[in-house]
Amino acid sequence: MKSTKDTDQDCARAWDAMPWVLQDSAPQEQSAWLTDHLARCEACREEFAQQSRLRLALSLPTGIQLDPEAGLKRLMGRIDADETDEAAPRARVSAWLTRALVAAVLVQAVGIGILGVELWSSDSGRSPYRTLSSPAQQIAPGAIRVVPDTNMKLADWNTLLHSLQLEVVNGPNDVGAYTVMPTHTSTAEVALQQLRTTHGIRLAEPVAASP
Amino acid sequence: MKDADIDADETDRLLLQRMATGDRAALATLYRAYHGRLCRFLSRLTRRNDVIEEVINDCFWIVWQKAGSFNGDSRVSTWIIGITYRCGLKALRQRGDEPVDDEGLPEDRTPAFDPGEDRELRDWLGKAMERLSADQRVVVELVYGVGHTLDDVATIMQCPVGTVKARLFHARVKLRNILPALAGDPITPKENRVP
Numbered sequence: 001m002k003s004t005k006d007t008d009q010d011c012a013r014a015w016d017a018m019p020w021v022l023q024d025s026a027p028q029e030q031s032a033w034l035t036d037h038l039a040r041c042e043a044c045r046e047e048f049a050q051q052s053r054l055r056l057a058l059s060l061p062t063g064i065q066l067d068p069e070a071g072l073k074r075l076m077g078r079i080d081a082d083e084t085d086e087a088a089p090r091a092r093v094s095a096w097l098t099r100a101l102v103a104a105v106l107v108q109a110v111g112i113g114i115l116g117v118e119l120w121s122s123d124s125g126r127s128p129y130r131t132l133s134s135p136a137q138q139i140a141p142g143a144i145r146v147v148p149d150t151n152m153k154l155a156d157w158n159t160l161l162h163s164l165q166l167e168v169v170n171g172p173n174d175v176g177a178y179t180v181m182p183t184h185t186s187t188a189e190v191a192l193q194q195l196r197t198t199h200g201i202r203l204a205e206p207v208a209a210s211p
Numbered sequence: 212m213k214d215a216d217i218d219a220d221e222t223d224r225l226l227l228q229r230m231a232t233g234d235r236a237a238l239a240t241l242y243r244a245y246h247g248r249l250c251r252f253l254s255r256l257t258r259r260n261d262v263i264e265e266v267i268n269d270c271f272w273i274v275w276q277k278a279g280s281f282n283g284d285s286r287v288s289t290w291i292i293g294i295t296y297r298c299g300l301k302a303l304r305q306r307g308d309e310p311v312d313d314e315g316l317p318e319d320r321t322p323a324f325d326p327g328e329d330r331e332l333r334d335w336l337g338k339a340m341e342r343l344s345a346d347q348r349v350v351v352e353l354v355y356g357v358g359h360t361l362d363d364v365a366t367i368m369q370c371p372v373g374t375v376k377a378r379l380f381h382a383r384v385k386l387r388n389i390l391p392a393l394a395g396d397p398i399t400p401k402e403n404r405v406p
Contacts, residue, residue: 023354051355059356064260066260068246071246
């Protein structure tokens with residue numbers, strides 16, 4: 001004969017097993033054990049009957065009936081509305097971006113226009129810009145072609161040009177020749193003579209005399 | 212898990228994959244498949260039809276948006292019922308639980324398939340469930356009605372298995388004490404016999 005303690009432990013075990021046996025998810029051994037226990041325990045038999053009735057009641061159709069098609073239609077409408085709402089901000093962002101790009105292009109166009117006007121007005125009062133490597137200009141009378149010695153210092157060259165009142169109008173060319181012009185035509189001949197006698201000047205010839 | 216459950220879950224996963232690509236036909240299929248069981252489940256939380264329908268649509272709204280991020284750790288049904296549970300609790304918090312009496316139902320909403328014995332059983336169940344807390348009703352429905360395991364219920368309710376066990380235990384103790392009386396049986400105190 002089982003003791004009261006054993007019976008209580010069995011009833012606790014039966015209590016735990018009931019839901020899963022009712023669900024048909026309990027292992028075979030557990031179901032068999034419960035069946036055996038219920039045959040010997042009236043209290044657990046009553047409890048199990050009550051649990052079975054509860055499960056049966058829960059399996060009955062509920063009193064609440066809703067039309068799934070109506071609900072589904074509302075859900076689809078909600079999804080449509082959401083997608084429309086999502087598209088609207090995208091369109092707003094796109095319009096804003098377009099306006100910003102147009103504004104940027106306008107600003108650039110205005111800037112280029114102002115710059116163009118500025119360059120046109122500044123160029124109109126000046127002689128065209130040219131570099132020393134540009135094709136030779138029409139040489140004015142009195143021009144002298146000078147070839148300084150390669151060892152001549154730049155400071156000496158500058159001092160010489162300054163003292164003779166000459167300015168470089170062209171060169172140096174491929175052989176190192178400069179074309180210089182007296183700032184006063186009347187000094188051209190004098191300047192030529194002095195250049196020829198200056199140490200460090202390898203050649204000084206009037207341009208007209210050159211081949 | 213039974214073979215039928217495995218097949219159903221596989222079908223549900225395929226539907227979710229299609230939904231992730233924006234397939235509304237897949238959404239409609241899943242919606243129709245779950246509508247009945249979600250109605251039943253939510254009827255344990257509230258008997259207000261408008262709230263139930265709103266919660267089902269809230270749930271499927273989330274399922275539609277999250278279909279691509281379903282990680283597959285649980286069955287699809289467990290995932291969906293979990294979402295429904297949380298949406299249901301949120302709706303109840305916002306609106307308050309106002310159960311609708313059967314007598315208050317319009318004639319055309321009273322089930323036509325309700326013979327006397329079933330109706331008696333439903334009334335008995337309804338009165339018993341009213342004595343339980345919302346969480347206890349949900350656990351009883353999920354275990355006895357739907358047939359979920361404790362692990363599934365813990366996943367759905369996002370709580371430890373021990374909490375589910377405790378809720379189920381207390382719900383059963385309450386029911387044990389009130390069900391016989393509700394059925395018209397003589398009341399016998401049984402608290403001392405609860406294991």
